[in-house]
Amino acid sequence: MKKMNKMLSVSVSVLLALGLMTGCAVQKNTAAPADGAAGGKSDGKLTIAVVPKLVGIPYFNASEKGAKQAADKLGVELIYTGPTQPDAAQQVKVIEDLISKKVDVIAVAPNDAAALTPVLKKAKDQGIKVMDWDTPADPSVVELSVHQIDDEVYGRHMVDLLVQAMGTDSGKVAIVTGGLSAQNLNTWIDWSKKQIAEKYPNLQIIGDKIGTDEKQQVAYQKTLDLLKANPDLNGILAYSTVAPLGAAQAIQEKGLQDKVSLVGVALPKDSKPFLEDGSLDTATLWDPVKLGYLTVTLAKDLAEGKKPTDGQEVENVGKIEVKADGKTVIMGPPSDFTKENAGNYDF
């Protein structure tokens, strides 16, 4: 009897092991054509690895689309891979495996810039070209840094949009943000404040910036509180891609579309319903598809030793700006989404 049980457990285990192996074999097969198409290093095709902060969110799916378009067009092999959670430890592993895979260029959007410095150095030691995109890495290890936007231009632009929506440059405005410690958001907020101080001295910022934990529900709740506490509020600036949606929800619910103007950082698809009824006046962001396209284009140039130049015309992207250090690239001015054009985008 005992023997039989052992037999059973063995057979089940063997089955499992087989399952594992076939699982891998299937993976192998599906991966094989891609390998074949690339033809390894022999035909000299470049392999470019683009690593987002995480995979499986709309923003980075959109950049993947752009990256793929560029790779097809330019005839390079693209690996678009990243961690499934925004954890620096996982991102480092992904990059280590890419080094083992001997890719030609690694372009990374760091979750934690400092945590990537050692592994990016390792990549450089192996002769891999290293660059960042979307979010800057440690400037001392990257040879190229692709920014979607000029932080200063963007921060100032948001205030201009708000004044435009309010129809007046005097009144009370509040600032709602995603995470209080998010560095990019804070940089934009600082530039916006500067713009207000320099250009619109009659605009009064009430209170401190309000953090919403990158959650729409929290932004909604806090905006409700804000509207209640400040019945004379004229405008809200909302930073992070979910804060404007929550704020718009609150304005919508209170029927204050005409009284309180709202400008925020948001994707057009998410903000369309709020743009349509005027609870959100303008959403402004860059096009993540273009960002992916630009990243791959410049990665190829980097591998071929071509440096980007200021005012260079990049196909499907437009004119790019290169800062004085010769390695910081700005994709271009922000794109504004209004109720007229929001339907034209699929991100």
Place this chain on the structure above:
Amino acid sequence: MNFLSKEWILGYVFAGLFLLMTLFVPGFFEAYNLINMLFQLPELGILSLGMMVVLLTAGIDLSITFLAALAGVIVATLLTNGYSVPVSILAGVATALAGGLLNGFFIAVVGVSPILVTLGTMTLFEGIVLLLTKGNSISGFPESYSLIGNGLLGAVPIPILIFAAIAVILSILLNKTAWGRSVYMFGNNPTATLFSGINTTRVVLWVYLFAALMAAVAAIIMTSRYNSAKVDIGSSYLLQSIAVAVLGGTSISGGYGKVIGVVLAVGIFQIISNGLNLLGVSSMVIDMLMGTILIGVLLINYVSAKRKQSQTA
């Protein structure tokens, strides 16, 4: 010797996978990649060993990764403020042990269920780290500190040596000491253990202290390897460490689990993730595959346990 035990089966799976990857994955069996894997594996391995000991008592420690983050942030703060490496490390370990003591006190002395206590302390530790760092990362450590996570001894990475040492020591602790045997006993039957005259409070308290120590060691390796400490560093290891412990044959209801099983399980996870990454398989598919494997192993364990039961009945 029983060549069909859970651990041997894991051994066969490990060897089989290794062979498969060597044969079919270009770049897998190369010195650079093998060393790369030895650098990648210890963090998760050490946390999994801590988790395993907790699981042996039918407990769970959900706070382990944030406790690691807390210890890491303490070490990082001291290092960047000019304290020496040993002092900073000691402070980090002491912080972790204090956290472990907190867990242990509520679980072993007060008697609150482990999942509730550690859920609470998980949020508590996360809150403390956020308060200390404001969500920013702390970086820029001395060269000697980065050796711990990045250094080689001969051709062998230092982290894997630390992991190996811990595995050996834990194996001895569990099998040769009164504490170790009491841990298994407690996991099987807490009441009977208490009535056998064993101070179960102390046994369980040490279990959570051990888990906290593992969190500290993992934190030191991580902060050293990434030259940075941040609130969410290693946060993805929480569920992975439970998964590895269970894949390694540890019974979630306590009383069974071996170090060698967990070591093999973390090896299996490592090989699969590295091999499939090299093949360019999407990380979402890799996650799915690992989940499938886990369910498969649990199913086997369940079936074989059921069989055993009906046999003895």
